[in-house]
């Protein structure tokens with residue numbers, strides 16, 4: 355089931371939140387529409403805490419959710435490797451669940 359949600363990366367403004375090229379540069383996550391489509395059910399992205407921004411410092415979209423701030427969860431089984439945190443010890447997304455915290 356697909357739903358339309360507000361783009362987390364640009365907070366629905368449709369503009370690049372980091373203004374990399376100019377203050378008018380477009381959000382690449384939602385293609386400047388301010389909204390993104392995602393399949394439900396979803397869970398807030400653990401890696402970026404739902405912000406859609408890469409928490410590792412780079413001014414790019416989160417590598418786990420692609421900037422949407424949420425991830426589609428096909429199952430409801432907590433990842434056994436990261437115990438549902440979505441993170442591995444070195445600050446990278448969990449290799450088993452890809453940072454979603456679920457398998």
Ligand SMILES: [Zn+2]
Nearest residue numbers: 361364381384
């Ligand atoms: Zn956007």
Ligand SMILES: [Zn+2]
Nearest residue numbers: 399402416419
């Ligand atoms: Zn994310």
Ligand SMILES: [Zn+2]
Nearest residue numbers: 433436448451
């Ligand atoms: Zn995991």
